[in-house]
Amino acid sequence: MTDWKLMARARGLDPDEPAAQLHIATMTQLESALAELKTALAFDVEPAPVFVPIVTKREAS
Amino acid sequence: MTITDAKVRLRAKKTSSTELTRQCLARIAETQPGLNAFITVLSDKALSEATALDAELDRGHDRGPLHGIPVAVKDVFETSGVLTTCGSLLFANHVPERDAAVIERLREAGCVLLGKTGMHELAYGITCTNPHFGAIRNPWNQAHVPGGSSGGSGAAVAAGLAFMAMGSDTGGSIRIPAAFCGTVGIKPTYGRVSRYGVMPLDFTLDHMGPLTVCVRDAAAVLGVLAGHDDRDHTSSAHPVDDYSPGNNPSISGVRIGIPENFYFERCWPGVVDSVMRMARTAEGLGAKLVPLMVPDIAGLNAVGRIILFAEATATMEPHLHRRAEIGTDVLGLLDQGKYVPATEYVQAQRLRRMFQLEFDRLFKKVDCILTPTTPNLAPRIGETGVELGGTKEDARLASTRFVRGINVLGLPALAQPAGLVDGLPVSCQLIGRAFDEALLFRAGAALEDATGPLLQPPGL
Numbered sequence: 001m002t003d004w005k006l007m008a009r010a011r012g013l014d015p016d017e018p019a020a021q022l023h024i025a026t027m028t029q030l031e032s033a034l035a036e037l038k039t040a041l042a043f044d045v046e047p048a049p050v051f052v053p054i055v056t057k058r059e060a061s
Numbered sequence: 062m063t064i065t066d067a068k069v070r071l072r073a074k075k076t077s078s079t080e081l082t083r084q085c086l087a088r089i090a091e092t093q094p095g096l097n098a099f100i101t102v103l104s105d106k107a108l109s110e111a112t113a114l115d116a117e118l119d120r121g122h123d124r125g126p127l128h129g130i131p132v133a134v135k136d137v138f139e140t141s142g143v144l145t146t147c148g149s150l151l152f153a154n155h156v157p158e159r160d161a162a163v164i165e166r167l168r169e170a171g172c173v174l175l176g177k178t179g180m181h182e183l184a185y186g187i188t189c190t191n192p193h194f195g196a197i198r199n200p201w202n203q204a205h206v207p208g209g210s211s212g213g214s215g216a217a218v219a220a221g222l223a224f225m226a227m228g229s230d231t232g233g234s235i236r237i238p239a240a241f242c243g244t245v246g247i248k249p250t251y252g253r254v255s256r257y258g259v260m261p262l263d264f265t266l267d268h269m270g271p272l273t274v275c276v277r278d279a280a281a282v283l284g285v286l287a288g289h290d291d292r293d294h295t296s297s298a299h300p301v302d303d304y305s306p307g308n309n310p311s312i313s314g315v316r317i318g319i320p321e322n323f324y325f326e327r328c329w330p331g332v333v334d335s336v337m338r339m340a341r342t343a344e345g346l347g348a349k350l351v352p353l354m355v356p357d358i359a360g361l362n363a364v365g366r367i368i369l370f371a372e373a374t375a376t377m378e379p380h381l382h383r384r385a386e387i388g389t390d391v392l393g394l395l396d397q398g399k400y401v402p403a404t405e406y407v408q409a410q411r412l413r414r415m416f417q418l419e420f421d422r423l424f425k426k427v428d429c430i431l432t433p434t435t436p437n438l439a440p441r442i443g444e445t446g447v448e449l450g451g452t453k454e455d456a457r458l459a460s461t462r463f464v465r466g467i468n469v470l471g472l473p474a475l476a477q478p479a480g481l482v483d484g485l486p487v488s489c490q491l492i493g494r495a496f497d498e499a500l501l502f503r504a505g506a507a508l509e510d511a512t513g514p515l516l517q518p519p520g521l
Contacts, residue, residue: 002402022393023393023399026397026400027400027401030363030366041412046414
């Protein structure tokens with residue numbers, strides 16, 4: 001799991017501030033919610049179509 | 062009065078656009094001290110537009126179903142020469158030189174613009190307890206929030222201040238105020254309505270759509286708004302259907318999915334019964350109810366929050382040094398975005414694709430899915446937590462629990478009233494296949510016809 005305190009420090013944020021602790025708690029919860037899903041991701045799954053070059057999208061529609 | 066009623070009365074010369082506009086402006090003036098639904102009211106401009114549109118109709122120039130109809134738009138849509146604040150001090154003096162594509166289309170269709178409705182600051186929240194423009198109040202009970210972020214639009218439509226009000230929806234911001242205020246709201250498919258000229262929050266999650274009194278009105282408005290726009294690079298060239306459900310819409314044989322997991326869990330007492338009553342009504346009309354297991358929606362919501370945090374903070378980054386001008390709750394969310402690593406954001410976009418494929422498979426078994434729009438009723442102003450199923454839950458997370466994931470999928474979703482509980486509206490949500498808004502309107506109108514008169518707040 002990610003060391004969110006280290007991540008915060010790397011961004012110049014103080015991880016011991018109450019607000020930072022809330023942010024870290026949210027990220028910990030989100031990371032945990034996605035952990036199992038990420039292991040199910042096939043190697044070749046690319047980002048969602050909304051993110052592919054729009055020319056491709058328009059040609060497809 | 063609905064848009065459909067007004068259209069008939071206008072053509073029969075039983076009323077005029079000027080008269081309808083005057084009535085709306087009078088109601089806005091009367092209710093503004095309590096509801097606070099508007100940030101800007103364009104009284105003189107609106108009356109002048111209405112007069113011109115009446116003259117056009119007299120000359121036989123009929124622009125269609127919205128000709129002469131007074132409407133409002135959320136203060137996130139840019140309006141040429143008119144203040145557009147996004148509910149924020151950051152844009153307190155922002156007077157755009159262009160109209161958003163949505164405004165252009167509404168004007169071409171003959172709408173009268175009454176003004177700009179209030180909203181949650183930067184469209185980033187669900188209460189509309191705006192620290193800069195004041196709290197917007199729910200017409201059903203002014204001690205409660207109208208929902209958000211398009212809460213001014215929800216309050217305006219529910220209170221009869223406008224025949225339609227536009228909203229934007231990044232994680233439920235059309236459907237939540239529609240649910241809490243007892244109106245209809247449609248979040249169309251991503252790419253169906255142009256985002257050009259709309260102040261962005263999250264460019265891959267933002268959707269534009271109307272809030273209206275009834276389903277047929279929403280269909281009429283979307284018919285005007287839908288279509289390709291070169292200026293929005295995510296705008297779709299997919300053909301636009303005829304959305305009108307007609308007089309006796311049939312849903313015989315339509316397969317309506319009823320989730321057995323997630324969507325009916327941890328709801329306020331009465332919400333599940335109200336939505337299941339709608340399901341049984343649909344069954345009585347010939348629809349086939351199909352029990353189904355939906356994918357991991359809690360995971361889908363987590364994907365949505367990662368994307369939301371990262372994109373919103375990136376969008377607002379140029380303004381983040383003006384911290385004193387941003388409300389505490391929104392600032393907290395914008396700070397949260399700084400914690401999302403690039404890898405998590407990309408993984409979220411990959412998971413997004415996986416979920417989209419899973420829902421494609423789900424929609425081979427059903428034509429649409431029926432759920433509650435929100436598990437809770439409108440919270441009281443200032444209330445940050447709600448108790449659902451014996452668990453205290455953050456009001457923002459509870460209110461977005463059933464709607465946020467649909468933005469991640471980009472699918473269309475229609476919120477419509479499903480009754481009252483404890484004097485506040487309950488709402489059901491119909492989720493459809495991409496670009497299949499027509500089916501949602503047909504099913505929604507059939508249910509609306511079968512469940513009796515439209516809801517109206519007491520005393521308004």
